[in-house]
Amino acid sequence: MTENESAIVRKFRKELNSGTVSLVLLATLDQATAPLYGYQIAKQLEEKAEGGVPVKQGTLYPILRSMNDNGLLGSSVEPSVSGPPRKYYTITEQGREVLATWKSEWMSTRDFVDAVLKGDIG
């Protein structure tokens, strides 16, 4: 693969992730039975991903903060015995409403893309 091609593939991956990362973060917090801090969320995502999470851990934090700022997540800071204080996140009622819509957007986009790609073999 040429340098130009690699750059194009990286750009694609970045664009694809920009939408999906918020979705998986919100869904993870929706399923959580207790507040979670960033590292715990990253670990849970890793467990779900066979062959590696398509997302770097460092990109999760600004998205969590942004979802906290716009009311999809609530947060509380707790001291930690092993390091700096941790910010624990929970999903809000508004977050659940947005998640329901995001999920339905995701499913229709996914089905659309898959329908187009299927043409390759059909």
Place this chain on the structure above:
Amino acid sequence: MTENESAIVRKFRKELNSGTVSLVLLATLDQATAPLYGYQIAKQLEEKAEGGVPVKQGTLYPILRSMNDNGLLGSSVEPSVSGPPRKYYTITEQGREVLATWKSEWMSTRDFVDAVLKGDIG
């Protein structure tokens, strides 16, 4: 849904589309048996989409041009009897290589997102 929520949902849709539109355009041209111009591509996508294409037609053109500029697509301009000249696109060899990688990125991202969402019912 509040105004804030609608804005958040619109942003999500835009981010989700920014990656997938290039993918479906390239796949459509890969499957085409003849060069296609923008409107034909839009029509083909419409046929594949149940319940509406999640992409506005106007957003397709700049992406086609950009994929033409970076070598994924070739193009030729042909006069039209019914209006201005049309730009016909074909996929290039480089386009096919990039498409193969994009497809595999798409599938692993899709499976990852679905695995996380499945937690909601599992």
